Amino acid sequence: xxxxxxxxxxxxxxxxxxxxxxxxxxxxxxxxxxxxxxxxxxxxxxxxxxxxxxxxxxxxxxxxxxxxxxxxxxxxxxxxxxxxxxxxxxxxxxxxxxxxxxxxxxxxxxxxxxxxxxxxxxxxxxxxxxxxxxxxxxxxxxxxxxxxxxxxxxxxxxxxxxxxxxxxxxxxxxxxxxxxxxxxxxxxxxxxxxxxxxxxxxxxxxxxxxxxxxxxxxxxxxxxxxxxxxxxxxxxxxxxxxxxxxxxxxxxxxxxxxxxxxxxxxxxxxxxxxxxxxxxxxxxxxxxxxxxxxxxxxxxxxxxxxxxxxxxxxxxxxxxxxxxxxxxxxxxxxxxxxxxxxxxxxxxxxxxxxxxxxxxxxxxxxxxxxxxxxxxxxxxxxxxxxxxxxxxxxxxxxxxxxxxxxxxxxxxxxxxxxxxxxxxxxxxxxxxxxxxxxxxxxxxxxxxxxxxxxxxxxxxxxxxxxxxxxxxxx
Amino acid sequence: xxxxxxxxxxxxxxxxxxxxxxxxxxxxxxxxxxxxxxxxxxxxxxxxxxxxxxxxxxxxxxxxxxxxxxxxxxxxxxxxxxxxxxxxxxxxxxxxxxxxxxxxxxxxxxxxxxxxxxxxxxxxxxxxxxxxxxxxxxxxxxxxxxxxxxxxxxxxxxxxxxxxxxxxxxxxxxxxxxxxxxxxxxxxxxxxxxxxxxxxxxxxxxxxxxxxxxxxxxxxxxxxxxxxxxxxxxxxxxxxxxxxxxxxxxxxxx
Numbered sequence: 001x002x003x004x005x006x007x008x009x010x011x012x013x014x015x016x017x018x019x020x021x022x023x024x025x026x027x028x029x030x031x032x033x034x035x036x037x038x039x040x041x042x043x044x045x046x047x048x049x050x051x052x053x054x055x056x057x058x059x060x061x062x063x064x065x066x067x068x069x070x071x072x073x074x075x076x077x078x079x080x081x082x083x084x085x086x087x088x089x090x091x092x093x094x095x096x097x098x099x100x101x102x103x104x105x106x107x108x109x110x111x112x113x114x115x116x117x118x119x120x121x122x123x124x125x126x127x128x129x130x131x132x133x134x135x136x137x138x139x140x141x142x143x144x145x146x147x148x149x150x151x152x153x154x155x156x157x158x159x160x161x162x163x164x165x166x167x168x169x170x171x172x173x174x175x176x177x178x179x180x181x182x183x184x185x186x187x188x189x190x191x192x193x194x195x196x197x198x199x200x201x202x203x204x205x206x207x208x209x210x211x212x213x214x215x216x217x218x219x220x221x222x223x224x225x226x227x228x229x230x231x232x233x234x235x236x237x238x239x240x241x242x243x244x245x246x247x248x249x250x251x252x253x254x255x256x257x258x259x260x261x262x263x264x265x266x267x268x269x270x271x272x273x274x275x276x277x278x279x280x281x282x283x284x285x286x287x288x289x290x291x292x293x294x295x296x297x298x299x300x301x302x303x304x305x306x307x308x309x310x311x312x313x314x315x316x317x318x319x320x321x322x323x324x325x326x327x328x329x330x331x332x333x334x335x336x337x338x339x340x341x342x343x344x345x346x347x348x349x350x351x352x353x354x355x356x357x358x359x360x361x362x363x364x365x366x367x368x369x370x371x372x373x374x375x376x377x378x379x380x381x382x383x384x385x386x387x388x389x390x391x392x393x394x395x396x397x398x399x400x401x402x403x404x405x406x407x408x409x410x411x412x413x414x415x416x417x418x419x420x421x422x423x424x425x426x427x428x429x430x431x432x433x434x435x436x437x438x439x440x441x442x443x444x445x446x447x448x449x450x451x452x453x454x455x456x457x458x459x460x461x462x463x464x465x466x467x468x469x470x471x472x473x474x
Numbered sequence: 475x476x477x478x479x480x481x482x483x484x485x486x487x488x489x490x491x492x493x494x495x496x497x498x499x500x501x502x503x504x505x506x507x508x509x510x511x512x513x514x515x516x517x518x519x520x521x522x523x524x525x526x527x528x529x530x531x532x533x534x535x536x537x538x539x540x541x542x543x544x545x546x547x548x549x550x551x552x553x554x555x556x557x558x559x560x561x562x563x564x565x566x567x568x569x570x571x572x573x574x575x576x577x578x579x580x581x582x583x584x585x586x587x588x589x590x591x592x593x594x595x596x597x598x599x600x601x602x603x604x605x606x607x608x609x610x611x612x613x614x615x616x617x618x619x620x621x622x623x624x625x626x627x628x629x630x631x632x633x634x635x636x637x638x639x640x641x642x643x644x645x646x647x648x649x650x651x652x653x654x655x656x657x658x659x660x661x662x663x664x665x666x667x668x669x670x671x672x673x674x675x676x677x678x679x680x681x682x683x684x685x686x687x688x689x690x691x692x693x694x695x696x697x698x699x700x701x702x703x704x705x706x707x708x709x710x711x712x713x714x715x716x717x718x719x720x721x722x723x724x725x726x727x728x
Contacts, residue, residue, distance in 0.1 A: 005597045016585050373581045376542060377595045377642065378570025380563055467542045471581065 001383050010390035017363070024352075024359040025399045031349030032403025032447045036439060037410055038345035042338045044411075044434040049330070062298040062310050063321045064098065064107075066090040088317045090293045098298050101312050103305040108132045109293040111269045112260060113276065119167045119193040126163060128195070129260030130269030134299065143248030143428070145185030150244070152267030157193070157241040163261040164188055164246045180426070185246040192242050198275040199237045200291075234275055349447070352399070353454040356392055360458030363391070364465070371462055372470025381463040388459035389452060396451025400444035407443070408435050489650065489682045490516040490539055494548040497534050497706075508534040510706035511548070518649070521676045521683045523693035523714075526703035532686045533654055535703065539684060540573050540652050541565045553649065570598055574643030574681075578655035580635040582627040582642075588614065589623040592642045599646060613641035617671060633664035640671055644679075651675060653685040657692060669696050 001009075014021045053059050067087035088094060098107040111130040116123050135141070136148040141158075149156050164184040165171045172179065241264070276294060300309045310320045364371070371384055411433035419429040497509035509531045516522050524532040537543040538550050541557050550557050553572065560568060569575075582591045593601075593610040601609070614620045617637040627635050636656060643651060653672060657665030673696050676683045687693055693700050694714055702710035 001597055002600050004603075009597075012585060369581075370583055373583060374594070374598075375566070376540070376569065376575050376577075376581070378566060378573075378598045378646070380566035380570075380598070382563070383566075383598050468537050471542075471577070 001386060006386055006390040007394070009387055010394050013363070013367070013387075013391055014394060017366070020359055020362070021395060024355045025395050025402065027352040027355040028349070028395060028399025028447055028451065029402035029406055031346075031352035032400050032443050033406035033410060034348040035342070035345030035446070036404055036407025036435060036443050038341035039338070039439055039443075040407065040411055040433050040435045042334070042341045043436055043439065044432040045337075046334045047434055048430060048432065049334075053330075059303045059323055060300045060306065061322065062300060062306060062313060063110075064090065064296040064298055064313055065294065065319045065321075067317065067319055090296060090318065092291065094316070094318070095293070095296055097316065098296065098313060101298075101309060103301050103309055105299045105301045106132065106134060107296055107298045108266055109270070109291070110295045110297055111266070111274070111276070111293075113197070113274050115195060115197045115274070117193050117195050117262065119191075124163070124166060126262050127260040128262045128264060128269075130266040131158075131263045132266045141245070141247055143181060144245050145181050145248075146189045146243070146245035148245060149265040152265050153271065154265055155239065155241050155268060156244045156265060157195075158245040158247055158263040159188065159243060160247050160261040160263075167193075181246055181248045188243050188246060190243065192240050195239045195241055197237055197239065197272065199235045200273050200275045201233045201235050237272070239272065349450055353450050356395060356451050356454035357457060359395075360388055360392060360455060361461070363388075364458055364462045368465065368470045368473045371465050372467045372473065375465070375467035376471060384465075385459040385463040388462050389455045392451045392455025392459070393448055396448040396454075397444060399451070400447030403447060404435070404440050404443050411435060487518050488515050489518040489520070490514075490550070490552050490684070492535075492538070492548065492550040495535070495538060495545050495550050496547045497531075497538060497543060498546045507706045509538065509545070512703070512706070512708055513548075514701060514708060514711065516682060516684060518682050519676070519680050521673070521696065521698045522685070523697035523700045524684060524686045524703060525688065525690060525693055525700055527688060530703040531706035532703045534706070536652055536654055536684060536686045539650075540575055541568045566598075570595060571646060572648050573650045573652055574646065574648040576636065576639045576643050576651070576653045576656045578658035580627070580632070580639045580659070582635055582638055584627055587624050587626055588619060588630070588638045588641075591627065591638060592623075592645055595642065595646050609645055610641075613645045614638070616644065617641045631664070632660050633667055636660060636664075636668050637671065640668070640675070644675065647679075649680075649682060651681045651683045653683065655687055656685065657687070657689070665692070672696070 066089060095107050095109060098104060109130075112127065114125065114127050116125050117128075118124070131149075133149065133152050141148060144158070146158075149158070159167070161181055161184060162171070164181075165179065168184065168187065170179060170184070247263075270291070273291065276291065298309060298313065300306050306322050310322055313320050374384065415431060415433045418432055422429055491514075493513050495509055495512040496507070499506040499508060512531075512535055524535060526532045534543065538545055538557070539552065541552075541560070545558050548558075552568070555568060555572075557565065557568070582588075583594070586594070589607070589610050592613050593606045596606040596609060611620060611623070614623050617640050619634060619637055619641065622630060622634065622638075627638065630638070636659075651672065656672065657668055660668060669692060672683060672685070675681045685693070685697065690700075697714050699711070699713050701708060
């Protein structure tokens with residue numbers, strides 16, 4: 001029989017016992033809905049996480065530190081290569097070199113220092129960190145009140161929420177409700193505070209013995225006595241800063257470069273020449289205004305190229321760290337989660353497919369005579385088989401479509417519900433439930449295939465019916 | 475009448491030949507010999523009646539000729555096809571192309587309209603929809619049911635249902651019309667109407683007709699030849715009306 005004829009006959013037969021076939025179809029649709037529900041939850045969660053992680057800037061960033069810092073001793077690459085003492089210094093030329101590497105969008109130093117901020121003549125000691133302008137797109141500032149820095153060198157400052165509480169003397173007791181960021185920002189935005197800091201200033205007098213060849217500074221060769229007299233002075237300075245933003249960011253989160261409570265624009269921070277912890281150790285190498293960085297963050301254009309960039313920087317003689325490995329294992333976790341959700345979703349579909357078998361076996365009993373007639377007037381075993389397959393397949397496709405709609409609707413309701421809850425917790429809305437097109441197509445095709453498999457036994461049984469006996473059957 | 479006569483086999487050649495045809499059923503310990511060594515020949519274009527009481531094996535013989543059943547032993551050859559040697563698939567093709575069947579209980583599919591019932595064999599033959607509808611109309615016209623083509627079988631009288639079944643048997647233009655008690659469920663007037671139609675098919679379309687019946691009067695009125703069966707065996711076989719030579723058989727019949 002031709003496919004349009006088959007479809008027509010199959011649909012006609014399904015209509016003949018509407019109730020039973022509808023119930024079976026609903027059974028399939030519930031199975032498909034549970035599959036769609038499970039897989040779209042998985043997809044939604046994965047999207048949510050990967051968006052979050054991509055926005056956090058952790059996955060496209062390589063953290064570079066000097067081997068001279070003796071960090072991560074015992075690591076494999078640590079034992080090879082030059083000893084810490086012979087290693088390169090992480091300074092401005094090194095930073096520029098990294099920025100010139102292919103696939104690198106920027107390389108900026110991590111400037112971080114503890115210093116005193118005065119607000120309304122009260123001193124507050126805190127950790128200050130510098131941010132490049134590119135950090136603006138970082139999700140850390142999603143819930144920020146006010147604005148991001150107007151320029152890279154503006155005398156502006158962004159406060160973390162808990163520091164704002166401290167400035168206002170509003171630190172809530174443990175366990176009490178946190179004040180809203182907006183409430184904290186309102187009295188602070190636009191106000192000025194004063195930062196007191198230690199500035200490192202090169203002493204011109206001691207630069208005389210410097211060797212004519214200034215480039216040695218960049219070499220990995222230990223400095224010799226020719227700059228033994230190098231020195232700089234540390235001067236106490238003040239800088240007025242205007243509060244432009246109050247960030248909602250939790251300082252306890254894992255974001256390395258943002259662990260501070262107060263943020264400055266990077267350009268400004270660099271120009272201040274704040275005394276860095278590395279300065280003392282590297283005094284023999286960099287007794288000029290040229291800073292030595294404790295670490296540099298290198299942003300890669302595409303997370304896929306992190307490894308290449310990391311290798312290139314390692315070749316330059318620095319230690320690197322990226323969250324690439326962490327992201328790989330996260331992907332692994334999601335794959336397992338997916339498989340589990342898929343298996344649970346399929347269970348309901350398996351039950352539904354048993355329903356198909358049941359319905360079709362019943363149909364054979366009922367339509368025994370009809371099958372006999374068809375055979376008597378020339379239907380082959382194959383025709384009968386195809387007819388039952390078509391009925392199973394039609395139920396599968398209808399159930400699949402219905403199931404996708406049902407699963408989507410459940411998802412919308414859950415999305416709506418969670419967002420109501422998130423709103424009541426004053427959190428931004430999220431989409432946990434994502435039904436991508438591939439899932440729609442996959443679910444319907446899967447339901448179709450499952451129902452065809454379910455049709456195997458009934459169709460075979462119907463086809464093997466003996467026409468003489470079937471015709472005798474009343 | 476636009477349906478062209480089907481005369482593929484010249485009249486007089488052998489259309490059906492069975493040789494020591496047996497069909498035994500096993501019922502527990504006992505073996506039921508429904509058909510037990512039937513040898514007969516039916517010539518193309520003949521109208522043959524198979525007579526016998528119930529259980530005589532006449533329907534079983536018809537089913538074997540129709541290719542609905544397979545012989546236990548012996549052979550049945552229809553137009554040079556040895557049915558015992560055909561595969562299930564080939565047997566289905568044979569039923570589709572060579573045989574048209576009508577039954578005592580009409581056997582129309584209740585959920586389909588007359589037109590759909592009549593064109594069902596064409597669906598199995600994979601004929602295009604348009605052509606199918608044409609042929610179904612022609613067949614229904616021939617049996618005088620064109621006006622009822624969109625009705626369901628349950629809305630028709632028994633005679634009309636049997637006429638629809640005849641139209642369905644006709645639609646693939648088979649050479650063989652097999653009728654199993656075609657008037658069994660009909661009153662005598664309607665039965666006559668149906669038999670006239672069968673005779674018409676036999677004469678005008680050249681179809682070979684094998685009809686199973688237990689009504690001797692009906693057979694005598696329409697059949698050219700009568701074959702009597704009892705206990706799965708042929709007990710008598712003579713032309714109708716009987717020729718002089720066969721006359722003595724008349725008295726022997728039960």
